[in-house]
Amino acid sequence: MKNTAKRPIREVRKLTRAPLPHRSVPASRVIGPAIRKASGYVFLVPLLILLWLVFYQNLPEDLNGVVAFKPFSTLGTIDRILKIGAIVISCAGIAASWPHARQLVKNFNPGLAAIMVLIPLSAVWSLDSAATLLRFTTLIGLVLLCLAIPLAGWDRRRLQQVVLPPVMTILVVSLVFGIFSPESVKELGTDISQHDAWHGITFQKNQFGATASIAAILCFHRWLAPGRHTFWTIAGIAIALTCLLLSKSSTALLETILAVVFMILVIRVPVIKERFTTLVVVAVFTIILIYELAVQNLIPGVATLLAPVVQLTGKDMTFSARSLIWEVVKEHSAAAPWLGTGYGAYWTADPTPGSPSYVFVNLMHFYPTESHNGYLEILNDLGRVGLICLLAFLIFFVRQALQLMPFDRGQAVLYLALLFQQMVDNLSESEWFSRTATSTILILASLCLSRALLEQRLSVQPAVSRGRGR
DSSP states (O other): OHHHHHHHHHHHHHHHHSOOOOOOOOHHHHHHHHHHHHHHHHHHHHHHHHHHHHHHHTSOSEETTTEEOOSSOOSTHHHHHHHHHHHHHHHHHHHHTHHHHHHHHHTSOHHHHHHHHHHHHGGGTOSSHHHHHHHHHHHHHHHHHHHHHHHSSOOTTHHHHHHHHHHHHHHHHHHHHHHHOGGGTBOSOOSTTTTTOBOTTSSSHHHHHHHHHHHHHHHHHHHHSSSOOOHHHHHHHHHHHHHHHHHTOHHHHHHHHHHHHHHHHHHHOHHIIIIIHHHHHHHHHHHHHHHHHHHTTOSTTHHHHTHHHHHHHTSOTTSSOOHHHHHHHHHHHTTSTTTTTOTTOSSOSSOOTTSGGGHHHHHHSSOOSSOSOHHHHHHHHHHHHHHHHHHHHHHHHHHHHHHHTTTOHHHHHHHHHHHHHHHHHTTTSOOTTOSSHHHHHHHHHHHHHHHHHHHHHHHHHHHHHHHHHO
8 A cells, every 4th residue: 555655646746757749839939039139139229329419419518618518519419310320320219129019109108108198289379389299209209218218138137237326427528527626517606506516518517417316226126136236336335425416406305315214114114025115105105296286375384394304404495496486387377277388388498478387587676597397398288188197107206116016026116216316206296208318217107117117017928828738
């Protein structure tokens, strides 16, 4: 009885060790995907060049009129060539990876899709239809570029790989100019917020601060990730924090602290990591939105609750003292509350008498060029419908990141940290769906997040198919 009972077990062991019968696989099923993957990598180099040019275009021609900075200008004809080139090369890269691109569309953030439909439609009722369509052409080129990059030979750390080099280059070059030509990288203003503040090789200190904030988040994320911490990670953190402090940007400092503390809590604190991740994510997301409503005086009494923050920073609750700009823009947006006055139509390149925004020249004796609040900018350009689309983008971004969290916590946390950083940054800067480098980074993060979810689902499908086959 003893030997009889063990015999089936031995036979099963022999069967499990026996090699499976060889099945020939058609060559087309192997060669086809290999060719598509190789073609994707081929497009990665020109796509990265275009991404670097986005950062380059968002730098000034000279530094305070002291140093001629750019080797070549990207205005005029070159700007139009770059726009067309971004669309053509991105579309070619997407076509080369069409099987994945078609599936990636299913994971596309619905809020981003809605805003990309609403913007060209706004040309119908825009104050300046030509300006709306021109700016949309630039934006659609950026979105296509951000869609093509994660399709060109996917890597789970693609966002860090392509964003960190140009961001750190801006910071390092700014420090070099600051050492050899300090007057070229400092703000010209003499008030408290601008005195001795650096704008680096960017246009102004808040842009420099936001760039340093993104670099700090990326480097701190690398430091929090498992594995050895290299010298370059520590050096990157030191450079980013140095530039952040030199910028004297309260908003950039606030968003960096918020994002880094969030990453530490969700990655390193065991009890939060295991039980309260979703709660922390929703809490941070909600607090930022409530703060925005309080800043715009839409929630009576909240300012009293936030008084300790005001006393701690020594500044007003807006962190920017731009309330007058906001009041004028809100008054203008009230004339078209639901659909706005057209994407990019309110702020003209050069203020002209008779344009709605020319009022700032008489009122403040300077031209702001933006609403200095991303949420208010969307409301003014695209109305409440646009604001709903923005909210949908934010909610679906958080939802997708939480879906990725069980499978790739590190990347999901990074995507959320960058989202929270941009949510705070838009309290004093107009970055949502703009043509800036920081807006491009968030759009790229959204599409990398969609690609990561696609890869996870594709990895599950073979296992499910094998299970059904049994």
